[in-house]
Amino acid sequence: MENDLSLATEAAVTAGKLLRKHFGKSLVVDEAMHHDIKLALDKESQELITGILLGARPTDALYGEEGIAGNQDSGRQWIVDPIDGTVNFFYGIPHFCISIALRVDDEVVLGVIHDPMVGETWTIEKGGVPLLNGEPVSVSSREKLEESILFVGCGKSTEALNTGIERFHKASLRARKMRMMGSAALGMAYICCGRLDAYVESTISLWDIAAGKLLVEAAGGKVTLTRREGEADSWSIVATNGKIPIEEIL
Structure with missing residues (x-):
């Protein structure tokens, strides 16, 4: 069985391909507010991610910006932002990402952030080393x-x-x-x-x-x-x- 981090990475990268395909194209706006925009693509991206995650883990719960899915009584909950930076995406600014985390019994145990335009993927499992495209990374040493x-x-x-x-x-x-x-x-x-x-x-x-x-x-x-x-x-x-x-x- 595919491990949870690999599964989350697969879901994020697959959704990223969907976003790249539509970037710079005409987009359907579901809701336009003064300081925010909701796209039909937000929902499409979350549905794609949900299909991958719950398809492999059908007893899990999913909590995302575009709604919930799965077994909400489960102790395993995927936390999903299908497009973080929707306004950037809508205006053709290539600075947005997909974010996926897994929470088990109220503790986040893994995370994936994928930038499909730059081709960068950050991954982490609790207790492990954070990776950027497979290479270890750390915070800056700046103190001032x-x-x-x-x-x-x-x-x-x-x-x-x-x-x-x-x-x-x-x-x-x-x-x-x-x-x-x-x-x-x-x-x-x-x-x-x-x-x-x-x-x-x-x-x-x-x-x-x-x-x-x-x-x-x-x-x-x-x-x-x-x-x-x-x-x-x-x-x-x-x-x-x-x-x-x-x-x-x-």
């Missing part, structure tokens, strides 16, 4: 904010936007460079391999960061999640290389 590149997310609500913009301004006075990149999962993958030094956002969903959290922590970084009260599966996140004094800009 003045040498760091920080990614600040702004979310979608007015509150989250205001918080993100305030943090961006405050951090920009200290950091070497600031980024707003549009994909939480890729931001965390970039911290994992030392390209970025921190990612901060006041409102994010579990499917955006489940795989990335395990990757960053296994690579030597630190991730703090705080549940937002009164909001279903909504979190604030601070992810760093574990060395820079991020609290100085929060």
